[in-house]
Amino acid sequence: MNVIVLAKYVPNPNGMPEIGDDFLLKREGVEGAMDPTDEYGVEAGLRLVEKAGEGEVTLVSMGPEPAVAGIRKGLSMGAHGAVVVTDPALRGADALVTARVLAAAIGRRQYDVVISGVESTDGYTGTMPMVLARLLGIPSVTFARSLDVDGGTLKAERQTEAGYADVEAPLPALVTVTAGVGEPRYPTLKGIMGAKSKPVENLTTGDLGLTAGDLGSSQKVTGVTAAPEKAAGQIVEDDGSGAERIAAFLQEAKVI
Amino acid sequence: MAAVWIYADVAADGTADASALELLTKARSLGGDAVEAVALGPGATQAAVTLGEFGASTVYASDDAVFAEYVGDPAAHVLESLVAEHHPSLILFATSYTSRDVAGRLSAALGLALMSNATDVSGPDSAQTQIFGGTRIVDVALEGPEPRLVLVRPKSFAPEPSGGSAQVVQVSADVPEDAKRVRVLAKHEEAASGPRIEDAKVVISGGRGLGEAGNFALLDDLAASIGNAAVGASRAVVDAGWVPYSYQVGQTGKTVKPEVYIAVGISGAIQHLVGMKESKRIVAINKDPDAPIFSYADLGIVGDALKILPKLTEEIRARKG
Ligand SMILES: Cc1cc2nc3c(=O)[nH]c(=O)nc-3n(C[C@H](O)[C@H](O)[C@H](O)COP(=O)(O)OP(=O)(O)OC[C@H]3O[C@@H](n4cnc5c(N)ncnc54)[C@H](O)[C@@H]3O)c2cc1C
Ligand SMILES: Nc1ncnc2c1ncn2[C@@H]1O[C@H](COP(=O)(O)O)[C@@H](O)[C@H]1O
Numbered sequence: 001m002n003v004i005v006l007a008k009y010v011p012n013p014n015g016m017p018e019i020g021d022d023f024l025l026k027r028e029g030v031e032g033a034m035d036p037t038d039e040y041g042v043e044a045g046l047r048l049v050e051k052a053g054e055g056e057v058t059l060v061s062m063g064p065e066p067a068v069a070g071i072r073k074g075l076s077m078g079a080h081g082a083v084v085v086t087d088p089a090l091r092g093a094d095a096l097v098t099a100r101v102l103a104a105a106i107g108r109r110q111y112d113v114v115i116s117g118v119e120s121t122d123g124y125t126g127t128m129p130m131v132l133a134r135l136l137g138i139p140s141v142t143f144a145r146s147l148d149v150d151g152g153t154l155k156a157e158r159q160t161e162a163g164y165a166d167v168e169a170p171l172p173a174l175v176t177v178t179a180g181v182g183e184p185r186y187p188t189l190k191g192i193m194g195a196k197s198k199p200v201e202n203l204t205t206g207d208l209g210l211t212a213g214d215l216g217s218s219q220k221v222t223g224v225t226a227a228p229e230k231a232a233g234q235i236v237e238d239d240g241s242g243a244e245r246i247a248a249f250l251q252e253a254k255v256i
Numbered sequence: 257m258a259a260v261w262i263y264a265d266v267a268a269d270g271t272a273d274a275s276a277l278e279l280l281t282k283a284r285s286l287g288g289d290a291v292e293a294v295a296l297g298p299g300a301t302q303a304a305v306t307l308g309e310f311g312a313s314t315v316y317a318s319d320d321a322v323f324a325e326y327v328g329d330p331a332a333h334v335l336e337s338l339v340a341e342h343h344p345s346l347i348l349f350a351t352s353y354t355s356r357d358v359a360g361r362l363s364a365a366l367g368l369a370l371m372s373n374a375t376d377v378s379g380p381d382s383a384q385t386q387i388f389g390g391t392r393i394v395d396v397a398l399e400g401p402e403p404r405l406v407l408v409r410p411k412s413f414a415p416e417p418s419g420g421s422a423q424v425v426q427v428s429a430d431v432p433e434d435a436k437r438v439r440v441l442a443k444h445e446e447a448a449s450g451p452r453i454e455d456a457k458v459v460i461s462g463g464r465g466l467g468e469a470g471n472f473a474l475l476d477d478l479a480a481s482i483g484n485a486a487v488g489a490s491r492a493v494v495d496a497g498w499v500p501y502s503y504q505v506g507q508t509g510k511t512v513k514p515e516v517y518i519a520v521g522i523s524g525a526i527q528h529l530v531g532m533k534e535s536k537r538i539v540a541i542n543k544d545p546d547a548p549i550f551s552y553a554d555l556g557i558v559g560d561a562l563k564i565l566p567k568l569t570e571e572i573r574a575r576k577g
Contacts, residue, residue, distance in 0.1 A: 096363055125373070131370070142357055145501070160443070162448070165442065169437050219397070221397075225393050226391065227391055233555055238557050242567075243565075245555065246571075249537075249539060253537055255516050256575060
């Protein structure tokens with residue numbers, strides 16, 4: 001059971017991101033980390049390999065220089081190795097370009113399952129994984145809140161607008177996972193120490209045989225403007241009359 | 257500009273999803289040669305009637321079960337053939353689970369620009385999105401081969417009928433075997449009691465500040481006292497398993513725009529704001545006076561939700577008499 005887990009390096013996942021003069025998210029010179037959303041992918045990948053009793057979890061990431069350090073989190077959780085693609089030409093890459101790069105990096109390996117998050121914390125296009133799956137020629141099972149592999153079949157519970165559905169797809173397959181797949185484990189001290197000696201392959205787009213034609217994004221930000229500000233509301237300390245105030249507000253709004 | 261298409265989400269009972277009507281209304285204003293829709297899956301032909309009333313002159317439809325039985329691929333395959341035959345300039349999709357799959361796979365197959373989270377569209381060359389909880393508007397230029405693909409956030413446009421009617425063109429559901437891979441075996445969907453969260457006049461959402469799952473009963477009681485109210489939640493409590501995912505409001509959940517939105521014990525993370533900040537009025541209850549949600553509230557009460565909720569329910573019952 002060989003599992004590829006996608007791990008994105010994102011700037012400042014818990015703070016407010018910043019926009020640079022070129023209208024792109026500032027990714028260099030800001031503190032970053034492996035996307036917390038991808039920790040669920042690592043957890044799901046480790047569980048599949050543990051259950052199979054053989055195989056490896058390999059992290060694959062496309063990102064700036066510090067991404068290599070960022071994805072150590074996944075290695076210390078237990079992933080066996082990582083591939084990181086870094087290239088200045090990739091600044092501002094959209095979902096299609098990102099998918100082309102990741103497809104080239106993944107396509108060179110032997111794998112049964114590719115796991116990603118549903119959407120990234122910074123880009124949240126929520127489409128990159130399906131684009132990637134199509135480029136790899138494999139099915140994409142999206143929004144999985146649980147998953148399992150049974151022989152050559154991936155089984156998952158897929159979230160829907162009103163509940164969930166049982167779905168299955170033949171391997172190899174890509175699956176996007178939600179927090180439902182299980183709480184990410186904490187790295188142990190041994191895991192943290194061990195992560196430093198795990199194999200990390202650094203690649204450029206040239207190494208992957210990609211050319212300028214593959215790397216041109218078809219979306220460009222042309223402007224960022226402040227949205228009109230909302231008038232400040234009335235914020236009051238509850239002195240016992242909070243409930244009454246809300247009731248009066250609802251009555252004024254004619255909903256009661 | 258050639259035709260503007262919308263990819264319509266339809267239900268087996270023949271209803272077109274509200275998002276399709278929103279997209280059609282916007283598509284009519286873009287000045288393309290035609291406004292047309294694609295609807296695939298059981299119920300499509302019947303839904304075409306409604307799609308026509310909201311401005312589709314042609315609906316490419318198939319009622320074939322293959323589109324419901326297999327996720328994403330069959331629809332992407334048929335859409336790919338339709339695009340090759342008719343060359344639209346732009347295709348608008350709703351940000352639903354299945355439409356995202358279809359749009360993503362189509363983008364990859366044909367190398368097309370695919371923009372997500374659009375809140376406005378001006379044509380095939382440009383669209384807008386909002387970031388940082390809607391405090392910034394971002395203009396995006398779309399390039400490369402047509403059609404350009406745009407996933408639009410729900411409730412970005414108010415649907416208005418055009419009084420038209422659509423010609424229905426039945427399309428073939430012949431899809432190759434390798435498009436039949438992600439198979440739906442069974443659906444587990446609870447028929448919710450009360451109004452749907454997207455349609456309710458009042459939405460009351462609870463967050464981690466409620467302390468424990470059992471306290472959601474306080475929100476149910478409040479909703480019952482108001483009537484035409486639905487209960488929602490932040491992702492933190494959905495992830496914690498307190499309430500089902502269908503409750504989630506925000507970036508990855510539902511987008512709501514009720515008359516009044518009441519956020520209880522919710523901090524107001526940007527991903528939550530995206531799903532509710534367009535509500536007509538916003539009330540927030542939070543014990544932290546610095547919670548970001550208060551910047552969006554018309555009325556904010558700084559206090560303990562567990563004390564305020566029962567009193568509020570009682571107060572409303574009293575006022576209703
Ligand atoms: C890619 C991505 C997508 C996401 N999508 C969504 C989404 O769709 N929807 C969503 O909601 N979130 C989403 N999130 C998560 C989001 O970032 C926040 O983590 C989440 O919204 C926080 O939920 P919360 O407000 O309930 O919890 P917290 O942030 O922990 O806030 C709890 C609040 O309760 C208050 N409180 C505590 N006790 C009381 C009391 N007794 N009375 C009153 N108030 C009290 C606290 O002061 C605090 O403000 C997403 C995140 C990512 C990265
Ligand atoms: N540059 C990247 N490197 C590795 N994984 C990525 C990258 N971009 C996106 N992903 C994966 O794809 C998922 C969806 O991303 P997005 O389409 O940006 O919302 C993320 O949760 C990641 O798992």
